Amino acid sequence: MKVAIASDHGGFEYKAKITEYLTSAGIEFKDFGPESTASVDYPDYAGPVAEAVASGEFDRGILICGTGIGMSIAANKVPGIRCALVHDVFTAQVTREHNNSNVLAMGQRVIGEGLMLLIVKTWLNAEFEGGRHQQRIDKIAQLESCNG
Ligand code: RB5
Numbered sequence: 001m002k003v004a005i006a007s008d009h010g011g012f013e014y015k016a017k018i019t020e021y022l023t024s025a026g027i028e029f030k031d032f033g034p035e036s037t038a039s040v041d042y043p044d045y046a047g048p049v050a051e052a053v054a055s056g057e058f059d060r061g062i063l064i065c066g067t068g069i070g071m072s073i074a075a076n077k078v079p080g081i082r083c084a085l086v087h088d089v090f091t092a093q094v095t096r097e098h099n100n101s102n103v104l105a106m107g108q109r110v111i112g113e114g115l116m117l118l119i120v121k122t123w124l125n126a127e128f129e130g131g132r133h134q135q136r137i138d139k140i141a142q143l144e145s146c147n148g
Contacts, residue, residue, distance in 0.1 A: 001027060001028065001059045001060065001124070002028045002029065002030075002057070002058045002059050002060075003022060003027060003028065003029040003030075003059065003060050003061070003062060004029070004030055004032055004048075004049045004052040004053055004057075004058040004060070004061045004062075005018060005019060005022075005029055005030070005031055005032065005049065005061070005062045005063075005064075006031070006032035006033055006034075006045035006046065006048065006049045006061075006062075006063055006064075007033075007034065007045065007063065007064040007065060007108075008034070008040050008042040008045055008064075008065045008066070008070075008071070009034070009036075009037045009038060009039050009040055010042075010064075010065045010066030010067075010107075010108055010109060011063075011064025011065045011066065011068075011071075011106075011107070011108045012034065012036070012037045012064075012108075013037075013108060014064045014106065014108040014113070014116055015031070015064050017113060017116070017117065018062060018064070018116075018117070018120055019031055021117055021120065021121075027124070030052075030058070032045060032048050032049050032052070033045060042063075042065045042070040042071050042074060043070070043074040045063070045071075046063050046070075046071045046074035046075045047074060047075075047078070049061040049062075049063055049075065049103065050074070050075040050076075050077075050078035050081045050083070050103060051078055053080075053081060053102050053103055054078050054079060054080035054081055059102075060102055060103065060104070060124065061075065061081075061083075061102065061103035061104070062103070062104045062105075062106075062120065063075055063083070063103060063104070063105045063106075064105070064106055064107070064108055065105075065107060065108070066107055066108060066109040067107035067109060067110060068085045068086075068087070068105040068106045068107035068110065069085060069105075069107070071083075071105045072085040072103075072105035075103045075105065079141075079144045079145075080102075080141075080144075081102060081103055082099055082100060082101045082102055082103070082137070082140065083101065083102075083103035083104070083105050084099060084101035084103070084104060084105065084123075085105045085106070085107075086104055086105070086106060086119055086123065087106065087107065087110050087111050087115075087119070088115075088119070089115070089118055089119060089122050092104070092118075092119040092122040092123040092126070093122050093123075093126045095123070096123055096126035096127065097126055097127065097128060097129045097133070098129065098133045098136075099133070099137070100133070100137055101123075104119070104120070104123045106119065
């Protein structure tokens with residue numbers, strides 16, 4: 001699995017914690033920045049990660065900002081992206097099983113580090129169930145092309 005990851009200044013510390021985990025777990029990843037806590041605009045980081053996942057270059061994306069909201073809104077503008085804003089373990093699991101989410105967004109100012117890392121591990125390991133959920137994913141894709 002190849003993971004694309006980015007944050008803004010509001011998520012910088014958690015990005016570092018996640019890349020530390022990915023390294024220790026032997027999961028391939030690319031850090032799309034930023035490289036410091038200087039103030040940046042989250043769409044500038046959500047966009048490249050979302051495009052890298054949508055193109056198939058990366059399997060999954062992880063985006064961290066202060067709340068996770070700006071990152072998730074921005075990522076979901078890119079066709080093919082199903083970005084889930086997650087702050088609990090249950091939705092981390094079910095958004096993979098039901099929504100086949102390919103990008104995970106979280107807020108560094110919302111949850112603690114232990115929960116955040118458990119969400120990352122849960123989301124990376126959970127599998128899409130397909131079946132009845134696939135037709136719903138297909139309908140989301142139809143909405144993207146305005147043919148809904
Ligand atoms: C930056 O202050 C903050 O607005 C950003 O990290 C994020 O929470 C936006 O949704």
